[in-house]
Amino acid sequence: MFSILKVTFVFFMKTKTASWIILIVLSCIWGSSFILMKEGLKGFSSDEVAALRISIASLFLLPFLIKYYKIDLRKNIKGLLLAGVFGNLIPAFLFTKAETEISSSLTGMLNALTPLFTIVIGFLFFKQTISKNQLIGVGIGFVGAIALIYFGDNSDSSKNTLYCLLVALATLFYALSVNAINTYLSGVNSIVATVWSFTLIGPIAACYLFGFTDVVKHTSENPAAGSSLFFISLLAIFGSALSVIAFNQLIKLSGTVFASSCTYLIPIVAIAWGFLYGEVINLLQIAMVGVIILGIWIMKSKGKTGVEEGQLPEVAPEKD
Numbered sequence: 001m002f003s004i005l006k007v008t009f010v011f012f013m014k015t016k017t018a019s020w021i022i023l024i025v026l027s028c029i030w031g032s033s034f035i036l037m038k039e040g041l042k043g044f045s046s047d048e049v050a051a052l053r054i055s056i057a058s059l060f061l062l063p064f065l066i067k068y069y070k071i072d073l074r075k076n077i078k079g080l081l082l083a084g085v086f087g088n089l090i091p092a093f094l095f096t097k098a099e100t101e102i103s104s105s106l107t108g109m110l111n112a113l114t115p116l117f118t119i120v121i122g123f124l125f126f127k128q129t130i131s132k133n134q135l136i137g138v139g140i141g142f143v144g145a146i147a148l149i150y151f152g153d154n155s156d157s158s159k160n161t162l163y164c165l166l167v168a169l170a171t172l173f174y175a176l177s178v179n180a181i182n183t184y185l186s187g188v189n190s191i192v193a194t195v196w197s198f199t200l201i202g203p204i205a206a207c208y209l210f211g212f213t214d215v216v217k218h219t220s221e222n223p224a225a226g227s228s229l230f231f232i233s234l235l236a237i238f239g240s241a242l243s244v245i246a247f248n249q250l251i252k253l254s255g256t257v258f259a260s261s262c263t264y265l266i267p268i269v270a271i272a273w274g275f276l277y278g279e280v281i282n283l284l285q286i287a288m289v290g291v292i293i294l295g296i297w298i299m300k301s302k303g304k305t306g307v308e309e310g311q312l313p314e315v316a317p318e319k320d
Helices: 002-012 016-040 046-066 073-098 104-125 132-150 157-184 190-212 215-221 225-254 256-264 266-276 283-301
Strands: none
Touching: 016 046, 016 073, 016 104, 016 225, 016 256, 016 266, 046 073, 046 190, 046 215, 046 225, 073 157, 073 190, 073 225, 104 132, 104 157, 104 266, 104 283, 132 157, 132 283, 157 225, 190 215, 190 225, 215 225, 225 256, 256 266, 256 283, 266 283
16 A cells, blocks of 8 residues: 555656646745744844754754765765755845845745746856747846836835845855756755755854854843744745755756746745735836746746756656
8 A cells, every 4th residue: 555655656746737736835835935034033133043944944854864864975065065055055144134124025026036047047057058038038037126126115225225136146046056956966866955955054054053143142032032933943844944855856857947937926925925914015016026027938938948848857766
C-alpha cells in the first residue's frame, strides 16, 4: 500500500497539474510573507526579524539532515551558496529593512520584478538566449517598476525611492538564485538542496543575531515580542523552509521562468493583505503593477528562455 502511494505521489509530482498547484500555494504563502514581516517588526528591529527568520528556518530544517545528509559538497557548494546567500540570507535583510519605511503591499507589488530580472540574469551570466518579445517585455516591466517606485506610498519621494530600491535589489538576488538552482542544482534532491543551503547560512544568521543585535533584550522587554516571534516563526517555517523546498521542486519540474512567474499572483495576495490591514493603496500603484505584469506576459508569450510552456523538463531521480 505504501509503495502504491509513493508511486502515485512521484507520478503526480511530475505532472503539469502539480506544477500549477505548487505555483498557486507558493504565491499565497509568499504573498502573505510581507505582512508577516510587518508583524515581526512590531517587536523586533529589521535585522533581528531577518536573522530570526533565517535562524528559525535553519533550526526547523536541521532534523532533515539525518536523512538528507548525502551530497557532494565539492561539486554542489557553488550552487548551494548562491541559493542560500542570494535566495534567502541577503533578501531577508533587504525586505525587512525596506518595510520599515514602505508598506507591505508596495513591497509585494515590487516583488513582481523577479521574472524580469530572471531573464536578464539568465542572459547575462548563464548563457541563455533572449528573444525580441522578452526584450520588449523587460522594457515595459521596468517602466512600470520605475513609475511604481516614484509614485510610492511615502510623501518623501527620495526616501521612498531608496527603500523601494532595496526591494528591487532583493528581487535581483532572487533572480540570481533561481538561475543558480536551475544551473548548478538541477540534479540534486530539492530537500537536500534546501537543507544544505540553510545549513550553510543558518550559523551566519545566528552569529549575527546573538552577537550583533539586542534580540535578547527586545524579547524580554518588548510586550509585542511574543506575538512578533510567532509571526516570524510562521514566516520562517512556511515562507522560507518549506516553500523553498517546494520552489526548488517547481524549478526542476517546469524551469526557471515558469517558477518565477508565481510573482503574477504574489502582488494580488500582498495587496489583499494590505487592504485588510488598512494600508494606503492607490489606483496608480495597482495600474503600475498591471504594467509590470503586462511586461511579464509579453516576455513569456513567445520565444521563451528555457522550458516552453506546456513542456516539462526531465527531472533527475530523487536521491534518498
